[in-house]
Amino acid sequence: MKLSARKEKILANVVEHYIPTGEPVGSKALSEKLGYSSATIRNEMSELCELGLLEKNHASSGRIPTSAGYRYYIDNLMSTSPLGDMECAKLEAMLRAGAKTPEKILENAGGILARLTGCATVVTTPADAQAKISKVELIPASSKTAILVLLTSSGILKNCVCRIDIDINENVKDRFKEIVDKYFLKAKVAELSEEMLEEIIGALENEDYAIKPLLSALYELGKEAGESKAYVEGESNLLAHRDAYGDITELMQFLQQREQLSRLVSFQETPQNSRMSILIGSENYFAEMEQSSVILSRYAFGNNAMGTIGVIGPTRIDYAKLIPDVEYLTDMVGRLLSEHYSEDEE
Amino acid sequence: MKLSARKEKILANVVEHYIPTGEPVGSKALSEKLGYSSATIRNEMSELCELGLLEKNHASSGRIPTSAGYRYYIDNLMSTSPLGDMECAKLEAMLRAGAKTPEKILENAGGILARLTGCATVVTTPADAQAKISKVELIPASSKTAILVLLTSSGILKNCVCRIDIDINENVKDRFKEIVDKYFLKAKVAELSEEMLEEIIGALENEDYAIKPLLSALYELGKEAGESKAYVEGESNLLAHRDAYGDITELMQFLQQREQLSRLVSFQETPQNSRMSILIGSENYFAEMEQSSVILSRYAFGNNAMGTIGVIGPTRIDYAKLIPDVEYLTDMVGRLLSEHYSEDEE
């Protein structure tokens, strides 16, 4: 669908007026700005309504953009400008300030983005379903407690504490190492399965049966390394945009369900071509997100591991400003994480 | 302060009527219920107002309890009944379901309590400032990355990934172990200080200087083990109680600041006698919490480590129901964590 130049001008003006003010825009205001009479504008707007790009709140009020309207605007009309050097430097400094561990980098990034944009942000932990288990360590912490550490080929590291009911002596360690070498090492995390775990446990000899908890825990760690987990930050920022929502309670409740969020984010990953993904209002799969837009971008580090960072706000968020913000922050996060994990460069 | 039996009856009835309905209660309703004439009730209520236990929203509407009113009610008039066996069993099952790691136990408990109470919950990680560092492990993960593990005498375990710019060979390990043994092992985490860290780093010989990041990271881990961190769950539940708040935005924003929350919770720890702590409305130190109440309880496990679990809701929450809920859940969490960590029993 290609609009006439004049329709595009009108659409762009409606969007750009509506986003900051939240007020429906009428024909008169545009007529002054664009030099056509209000009647002409009205005719054009009426057609834009029929095309599904604009809509009215009630029979007689100004027009506001529909999801499709925003979509057309973003894809064809909007121009974004990259962040200024000053701002980049400031963000980088903030991001580096608390960057002691990968978890903190992500948490920090979410918080910074939330403050920067005044919206809620979602951050997912890095994961790579294609990664292979490259290292497993078992460290006795006390006589019957051990720490299990797992490292994948893409640089993802997971660990947990595990309790078993026997002494962790050399024998146990050896037996564990044997099983790990045979079944877990070099295995793709995506290919770990309940069945496989049960098979391994089933094959345990009697005296080795006590190490079952270790194997279960290891399996869990592997699974975790393959699946990214979503965290939300700055939800309360959305309360400031309450006027853009009918009832904001639904949305807030939705944002507290991590599994749902993971799905929300993973849905975006289908378009393989671009790193950015924008879903506007009704484009979102979830009914609770109908009045919201999501701007997502992927970060990557190490060998193929990646996660997502994004903002969630009302459909009338300032796309032109937020898109570069999100983009820059994901870049930085990827870079910081690489610095943390990489072995060879730097 | 001791009230007459009749005043107590009136106060109790006001509180018990106001909590579920949220409506100010007038003299007429009480007169029917208590058998005194409305005028008598009015006189008594007027005195309760002067005592600061009741107040009016506006010159001519029913009375509602003040913070002091709730306080008197809770301390002297309220009776709580323990949870039923059925409910206990259900909660225990839910809690055990996802209880694979200590972190998950806590997260899970927060979520369960939030759903159970319809309020926000706050959970702090276990910490013990008096604990000593009992074990430190350094595990090379790749040529220049290592995992650092720290265990305290009270059973708290912390770990992180650390990157240094030299190969982690036997030499480095030995040197690190030497320093750990000398300065960190058996040290109280509360006594770790920046100065001490700088002193240690200052004393490094040239060739050892590269292990500085390891020492910094270790210091951070020790600090973390001594300080508990607060997490909130179920904030969106508070939106359902919006009518109990003027503007809920302030509160929501407050709940997102982890440092503030830690303070909110640590303030409660002063009364050493009891495990439970209830702060009502203006009893809270923070202005943002003026319209909220907090019910906190401590869990403990292992050797002296403890944390807090609690609910946050409007001042007119159902104390009689929530107090046993919180109590039971903290007990369970303590027990579950003990099962995870304990070495000797079970």
Add this chain to the structure above:
DNA sequence: ATTAGCACTTGAAGTGCGAGAGTGCTAACA
């Protein structure tokens, strides 16, 4: 000490009305 009665206060809810913004449609115009 308790109660009945009465005047008064206050907020909530409903009504009516006019202003303002904006639309759709028709007819005139270049």
Add this chain to the structure above:
DNA sequence: TGTTAGCACTCTCGCACTTCAAGTGCTAAT
């Protein structure tokens, strides 16, 4: 044929006004 002017119509919003119910404080009687 595309554009514009004009007009009747619609809808929201704020304001003033009324009414109603609930509840109070106070005084006087019991």
